[in-house]
Amino acid sequence: MSSSPLLANLIEALRCLPGVGGKSAQRMAFHLLERDRERGLKLADALREAMQRIGHCGRCRNFSEEPLCTICAGSSRDRQLLCVVESPVDLAAIEQATGYRGQYFVLHGRLSPLDGLGPEELGLPQLAQRLGEGEVEELIIATNPTVEGEATAHYLAQLARAGGVRPTRLAHGVPLGGELEFVDRGTLAHAFGGRQLLE
Amino acid sequence: MSSSPLLANLIEALRCLPGVGGKSAQRMAFHLLERDRERGLKLADALREAMQRIGHCGRCRNFSEEPLCTICAGSSRDRQLLCVVESPVDLAAIEQATGYRGQYFVLHGRLSPLDGLGPEELGLPQLAQRLGEGEVEELIIATNPTVEGEATAHYLAQLARAGGVRPTRLAHGVPLGGELEFVDRGTLAHAFGGRQLLE
Ligand SMILES: [Zn+2]
Ligand SMILES: [Zn+2]
Numbered sequence: 449m450s451s452s453p454l455l456a457n458l459i460e461a462l463r464c465l466p467g468v469g470g471k472s473a474q475r476m477a478f479h480l481l482e483r484d485r486e487r488g489l490k491l492a493d494a495l496r497e498a499m500q501r502i503g504h505c506g507r508c509r510n511f512s513e514e515p516l517c518t519i520c521a522g523s524s525r526d527r528q529l530l531c532v533v534e535s536p537v538d539l540a541a542i543e544q545a546t547g548y549r550g551q552y553f554v555l556h557g558r559l560s561p562l563d564g565l566g567p568e569e570l571g572l573p574q575l576a577q578r579l580g581e582g583e584v585e586e587l588i589i590a591t592n593p594t595v596e597g598e599a600t601a602h603y604l605a606q607l608a609r610a611g612g613v614r615p616t617r618l619a620h621g622v623p624l625g626g627e628l629e630f631v632d633r634g635t636l637a638h639a640f641g642g643r644q645l646l647e
Numbered sequence: 648m649s650s651s652p653l654l655a656n657l658i659e660a661l662r663c664l665p666g667v668g669g670k671s672a673q674r675m676a677f678h679l680l681e682r683d684r685e686r687g688l689k690l691a692d693a694l695r696e697a698m699q700r701i702g703h704c705g706r707c708r709n710f711s712e713e714p715l716c717t718i719c720a721g722s723s724r725d726r727q728l729l730c731v732v733e734s735p736v737d738l739a740a741i742e743q744a745t746g747y748r749g750q751y752f753v754l755h756g757r758l759s760p761l762d763g764l765g766p767e768e769l770g771l772p773q774l775a776q777r778l779g780e781g782e783v784e785e786l787i788i789a790t791n792p793t794v795e796g797e798a799t800a801h802y803l804a805q806l807a808r809a810g811g812v813r814p815t816r817l818a819h820g821v822p823l824g825g826e827l828e829f830v831d832r833g834t835l836a837h838a839f840g841g842r843q844l845l846e
Contacts, residue, residue, distance in 0.1 A: 451709040451716035451738070454697045461693035464686035465664075466678045472666065478736045479665045480694075481701060481710060482755075487663035488698040494660035495691035498653045498676070499684045510650040511680060517650035537677045539650070556681075 455481070507578075509554040509571055511536050519552065526550045530613075531588040532575070532604055534558050534597065538590060538628045545633040546640040550588070553578070558591055558600040570600075572607065579611030586614045588643055592628055593618075605646045615646045654680070706777075708753040708770050710735050718751065725749045729812075730787040731774070731803055733757050733796065737789060737827045744832040745839040749787070752777070757790055757799040769799075771806065778810030785813045787842055791826050792817075804845045815842040 450456040455477060462473035480488035504510065505517035512518070519525060529550025533539045539552050555570040557563075567573065578584065587608040591597035601617055608615035619642030628636065649655035654676060661672035679687035703709065704716035711717070718724060728749025732738045738751050754769040756762075766772065777783065786807040790796035800816055807814035818841030827835065 451704065451707075451718050451735070452701055452711045453717070454693075454701055454712045455710050458693045458697040461686070461690040464679070464683055464690055465675045467671065467674075474739060475666075475736070476664045477697070478734075478739075480663070481697065482734070484663055485698045487660070488694055491660040491663055492691045492694035492698065494653075494657045495679075495687055495694070498657040498680065499687040499691065502651055502653055502680060505650065508650075511654050512651045513653045518652070519650050535677075535681070536650070537674070540673060540677075 504554075504556075508552045509556060509574075510539060510552060524549075527583050528585040529588065530578070530584045530586070531590055533590050533628075534592055534600075535629075538592070541629050541631070541636060542590065542640060545636040547637075548640065550586075555591070555600070558594075558596045559603055560596050567603070572603075575604075576607055576611065579608060579613050582612075584611075584613050586616055589615055589617050589646070590628065590640075592626070594625060594627075601646075616643045617646050618643050703753075703755075707751045708755060708773075709738060709751060723748075726782050727784040728787065729777070729783045729785070730789055732789050732827075733791055733799075734828075737791070740828050740830070740835060741789065741839065744835040746836075747839065749785075754790070754799070757793075757795045758802055759795050766802070771802075774803075775806055775810065778807060778812050781811075783810075783812050785815055787839075788814055788816050788845070789827065789839075793824060793826075800845075814845045816845050817842050 458477045459473045462468055462476050463470065468476070501513045502511050503513065505512040505520055506515050507520040508517060510517050510519070514521065526549050530553055531542065531548065531550055532553045532555060533542065534555050534557060536554055539554060542548055553575050557565045557570055559565060559570065579587065587604065589601045589604050591600045605615035618639040657676045658672045661667055661675050662669065667675070700712045701710050702712065704711040704719055705714050706719040707716060709716050709718070713720065725748050729752055730741065730747065730749055731752045731754060732741065733754050733756060735753055738753060741747055752774055756764045756769055758764060758766070758769065778786065786803065788800045788803050790799045804814035817838040
């Protein structure tokens with residue numbers, strides 16, 4: 449029996465967070481109530497704003513609350529390099545592990561006909577158009593080294609060649625069957641630096 | 648570099664949760680944005696309501712958004728039994744592990760003069776008054792089996808005797824130097840059932 453319906457409600461709501469079970473949710477709720485209400489309120493605001501206002505960048509499809517994300521809107525990134533990733537979490541891993549200074553394109557998935565994910569859903573017409581504009585010289589294909597990720601990489605390489613763009617793939621070093629976001633920084637940085645031309 | 652200031656803000660805010668570091672916070676934020684915005688908004692509401700509206704029950708000092716918590720306000724709990732705990736998380740552990748049907752009193756701490764925690768801060772005058780009202784027959788002292796918890800138990804036993812109330816302490820079985828909330832349910836239930844009269 450809980451002494452407070454609002455507390456029971458908070459504990460239940462915290463379980464929407466990945467990796468948080470009943471026991472952790474309870475500890476989180478008690479911790480915030482006893483020691484950190486100010487930051488609890490800040491988290492409430494941050495959540496509401498993020499859930500309501502964050503959409504997708506019109507150019508790279510990464511998360512952004514503006515029509516263009518800060519990476520696409522800035523002038524400091526090399527526009528001749530374009531790195532394609534499956535998800536924003538992969539983009540974050542590359543940003544944190546490597547010194548990459550080019551731009552990105554986020555698929556939000558991988559080619560998977562059975563799940564209804566085709567070229568249209570992944571924004572590939574938009575990517576093809578961008579490759580055709582002539583600014584991009586190298587397309588760095590950083591899809592995950594899984595079966596579907598490899599098939600997607602193959603498709604992307606054809607798209608690049610059709611646009612006169614050099615397709616490259618991350619070097620060996622990324623373990624087969626793994627997910628980029630779980631690769632340690634050193635390995636990812638090495639694989640990124642040693643990316644190879646797709647023949 | 649983050650593509651979205653609101654996203655960076657959310658990741659930072661999630662780190663107020665105990666046990667959540669930078670990497671987990673990032674995974675939580677991406678998960679909510681990609682798959683669970685509805686529940687993310689519900690969590691924002693639950694957090695705001697809890698942080699702003701939950702105070703302390705006027706009778707047992709446990710968390711409550713009403714003047715009396717649901718345990719104190721209800722008529723189903725035995726008013727002759729009163730269990731004293733250091734914190735709401737201990738109360739929750741006892742509720743979940745035992746079949747206890749009495750009432751509670753929450754100290755929100757333990758006697759610790761060096762930290763400025765004396766009888767006043769722990770609500771002991773209020774507890775003494777309640778013990779003097781004649782309704783309570785047994786005071787179950789469930790402070791943690793630490794040095795300060797034992798000293799607090801000793802003080803509470805004297806308070807009980809002064810009010811003509813029988814003080815009991817949880818049976819051996821709770822490991823010395825441990826914290827109640829980390830004790831497994833079976834041990835806690837056993838210790839609770841076998842509580843002993845303090846001589
Ligand atoms: Zn962008
Ligand atoms: Zn109460």
